Amino acid sequence: MANPKSRTIVVCGAPAVGKSSLTIQFVENHFVDSYYPTIQSAYNKVIRFRGQEIAAEIIDTAGQDEHSILSSTHTVGIHGYVLVYSITSRQSLELAKLIREKILNFKGTDSVPMVLVGNKTDLHMQRQLTPEDGRDLASKWGCSWIEASAKLHETTTRIFDLMIAEIEKSINPD
Numbered sequence: 001m002a003n004p005k006s007r008t009i010v011v012c013g014a015p016a017v018g019k020s021s022l023t024i025q026f027v028e029n030h031f032v033d034s035y036y037p038t039i040q041s042a043y044n045k046v047i048r049f050r051g052q053e054i055a056a057e058i059i060d061t062a063g064q065d066e067h068s069i070l071s072s073t074h075t076v077g078i079h080g081y082v083l084v085y086s087i088t089s090r091q092s093l094e095l096a097k098l099i100r101e102k103i104l105n106f107k108g109t110d111s112v113p114m115v116l117v118g119n120k121t122d123l124h125m126q127r128q129l130t131p132e133d134g135r136d137l138a139s140k141w142g143c144s145w146i147e148a149s150a151k152l153h154e155t156t157t158r159i160f161d162l163m164i165a166e167i168e169k170s171i172n173p174d
């Protein structure tokens with residue numbers, strides 16, 4: 001395809017929730033057991049969406065906490081946000097709320113294309129959050145929600161399909 005649409009996606013969330021593992025599983029098809037936690041990396045992948053090819057740039061951030069300050073690299077020219085928490089950490093969902101607030105404040109908007117992702121479903125014995133905890137929050141926010149495991153490639157594909165759908169919906173509402 002000559003000129004595929006390009007879309008820039010930021011993967012954000014608390015430290016150690018699996019942002020890098022999800023991103024690498026999606027882009028490279030394997031599970032990384034440990035990844036340097038403070039590094040930010042960008043990945044490119046062509047995503048097929050409803051018969052179109054979309055050139056996605058995926059920015060895997062170093063992670064945010066209550067003290068982190070967003071910069072324009074996380075907000076300017078970004079089409080959508082994959083906001084990750086871990087189902088094993090109630091605190092990571094609390095941080096997700098703060099991170100979303102920071103994004104909206106920085107952008108000066110009250111809504112942004114977003115997918116809320118509850119990661120680490122394979123660690124069900126350590127679950128601190130029910131599916132409803134995430135689903136209810138996402139419905140309040142008016143964004144997509146999904147649970148996933150970075151060990152399962154299929155669930156990471158669904159995350160980015162939802163992300164592209166949210167972005168396309170915001171650009172061309174029907």
Ligand code: GDP
Pocket residue numbers: 014015016017018019020021022032033034035036037062063119120121122123148149150151
């Ligand atoms: P990040 O700081 O959000 O980028 O988190 P990482 O991707 O570096 O993951 C932090 C730790 O959690 C690593 O030891 C990963 O192997 C582990 N991890 C990430 N996702 C999953 C998952 O879905 N299931 C399990 N069991 N471990 C995960």
Ligand code: MG
Pocket residue numbers: 019020021035036037038039060061062
């Ligand atoms: Mg990381």
